[in-house]
Amino acid sequence: MSPGHTGSGGEYQLLNGWKDIAAFFGKDERTVKRWEKLRGMPVQRMPGTKGTVFADRHALAAWLNMRGTQPGLDVRVLPRVHSGLNGARPSGEVHEPSMAARDLYLEGTYLWQKRTRASLTEAVAVLEKAVGLDPDYAQAHTALAVAHKLAGEYGATTQKLGYIRALDAVERAIALDPALDQAQTALANIEFFWLLQYDRALRRFEHARRLNPNSALTRHWFAEALLFAGYPREALAEIDQAQHLDPQSRSIISAKAYILFALGQMDTSEQMLLKLASNEPDYQMAYKGLAYLCLARGDGARYLEFLGRLESLHPSKAAREIIEAGRKGLSAGARTGMAEAMLSAARRHAETGEVPAYSLAHLFALNNDASGAAAHLQLALERYEGDVFDFIIDPxxxxxRTTPQFLKRVTQIGLPLVA
Known part of the structure; x- marks a missing residue:
C-alpha cells in the first residue's frame, strides 16, 4: 500500500508527509520532527526522494503507548482499541452470512489452525474473499485478524505487517459486534504483544473469557499472556482449560509444555515436547522448546541438535554456520567454548541481516554479556520480532536477567520485568 492510500474503511493506513503526521498527533511539524530526531519516533523515507517521509499510524500509536502518553497530546491519537470493553451487542438482528461466505470462513479457520507458513498464507487469502463477499460478517473479520497475527508469528509475513493488518481486521470485527469473544481475544493479544499495554490486555482477556468461558482460543492466548506477565501458575490453569476444550491443538500442547518448563516441571515438559515433535515433525515450536530445555539442563549437544532440527524446517546458511561453530566450540571448550564460537559466527552475519536480533540477544546472554543482550533485545523489539518476549523464559x-544494566534497558523499552 502506497503512502496516502486508504483502505476500504476510509482511514489512512499510512500518513503521507510531515503535515499529516503532525495532524495525527495534534502538534506542529517542528514538534514531530524533533520527536523523530530525539525520541526515535518511527518514520520512513521514500527511496530516491529528498525529505519525503511517511509513517504507519499503528506504528506511531504503538511508539506512543510504549513510552506513555506525552503531555498535551490529543487523546485522538490513541488507536481505536478502547472500544468494545462493555460487551454491548449492537441493536438489531443477528447477522446471517451468506452460505458462500460461511464456507470460506470455515475453510479459513481450518487453515489458520494448522499454523504453518503455507496454511496461514492460504488462510489470509480465503478469509479476505469471505469478508469481500460479506463485509458485515464479524466472525470472518475476526478469523482474518487471527490469521494475520499468526502469519507474522510463523514467518508467512513480517511480524509488523501481521500485527498492522490484524489490528485493522479486528477493529472492523468489534465495530460490527463488540460482544464477539474471539475478536476481544485477538485485540487483547495485539495489546499485550504489540502495543505493550499489559494491564489493559489482561483485563480484556478476562472480559473475553466472561463473554465465552468455553473458547479454547481465549483460554490459550490468555495463558500465554499470563506466562509472559509473570503469572505461570495462573497460566497453567488457563492452558489446562484450553487443552480440555481443544485436545488436538498442537499449539496448545506446546504452550502448556512451555508453561510447565517455566514452573520447573522439566521432565513433564520434555515428555510433551518430544511426543509433539514425533507426531508433528514440521512444528517449529516443539524444537525451540526442546532447545531451551536442553540448554537449561546444561546439555549443549542436544541443545545444538534441536536448533539444527529447527533450522531444517526453515533453512538458513547463517543458522547452519552458527550451529556448526557451536559444535566445534563445544568439543574444544565445553559450554563456554560453544557460546563464544556461536556468537563469533553470528557476528559475521549480523550486518547482512541474516541473523534475527533476538538470536543475537540470546547469544550475548549465553556469553553473560548483559549490555549486548539488552541492546539486541531492544533491536528485536524495534524490528517487531516475534520471539522478543522469550527472554522471560529463555535459559x-x-x-x-537480573543485572542492573539489563533491567534498566528493559524498563526503558517497555518490556515486562519478570524475576
Missing part, C-alpha cells in the same frame, strides 16, 4: 538469560 540463556538466566544470569543477565
Amino acid at each position: 540463556a538469560f538466566r544470569q543477565v
Whole structure:
C-alpha cells in the first residue's frame, strides 16, 4: 500500500508527509520532527526522494503507548482499541452470512489452525474473499485478524505487517459486534504483544473469557499472556482449560509444555515436547522448546541438535554456520567454548541481516554479556520480532536477567520485568 492510500474503511493506513503526521498527533511539524530526531519516533523515507517521509499510524500509536502518553497530546491519537470493553451487542438482528461466505470462513479457520507458513498464507487469502463477499460478517473479520497475527508469528509475513493488518481486521470485527469473544481475544493479544499495554490486555482477556468461558482460543492466548506477565501458575490453569476444550491443538500442547518448563516441571515438559515433535515433525515450536530445555539442563549437544532440527524446517546458511561453530566450540571448550564460537559466527552475519536480533540477544546472554543482550533485545523489539518476549523464559538469560544494566534497558523499552 502506497503512502496516502486508504483502505476500504476510509482511514489512512499510512500518513503521507510531515503535515499529516503532525495532524495525527495534534502538534506542529517542528514538534514531530524533533520527536523523530530525539525520541526515535518511527518514520520512513521514500527511496530516491529528498525529505519525503511517511509513517504507519499503528506504528506511531504503538511508539506512543510504549513510552506513555506525552503531555498535551490529543487523546485522538490513541488507536481505536478502547472500544468494545462493555460487551454491548449492537441493536438489531443477528447477522446471517451468506452460505458462500460461511464456507470460506470455515475453510479459513481450518487453515489458520494448522499454523504453518503455507496454511496461514492460504488462510489470509480465503478469509479476505469471505469478508469481500460479506463485509458485515464479524466472525470472518475476526478469523482474518487471527490469521494475520499468526502469519507474522510463523514467518508467512513480517511480524509488523501481521500485527498492522490484524489490528485493522479486528477493529472492523468489534465495530460490527463488540460482544464477539474471539475478536476481544485477538485485540487483547495485539495489546499485550504489540502495543505493550499489559494491564489493559489482561483485563480484556478476562472480559473475553466472561463473554465465552468455553473458547479454547481465549483460554490459550490468555495463558500465554499470563506466562509472559509473570503469572505461570495462573497460566497453567488457563492452558489446562484450553487443552480440555481443544485436545488436538498442537499449539496448545506446546504452550502448556512451555508453561510447565517455566514452573520447573522439566521432565513433564520434555515428555510433551518430544511426543509433539514425533507426531508433528514440521512444528517449529516443539524444537525451540526442546532447545531451551536442553540448554537449561546444561546439555549443549542436544541443545545444538534441536536448533539444527529447527533450522531444517526453515533453512538458513547463517543458522547452519552458527550451529556448526557451536559444535566445534563445544568439543574444544565445553559450554563456554560453544557460546563464544556461536556468537563469533553470528557476528559475521549480523550486518547482512541474516541473523534475527533476538538470536543475537540470546547469544550475548549465553556469553553473560548483559549490555549486548539488552541492546539486541531492544533491536528485536524495534524490528517487531516475534520471539522478543522469550527472554522471560529463555535459559540463556538466566544470569543477565537480573543485572542492573539489563533491567534498566528493559524498563526503558517497555518490556515486562519478570524475576
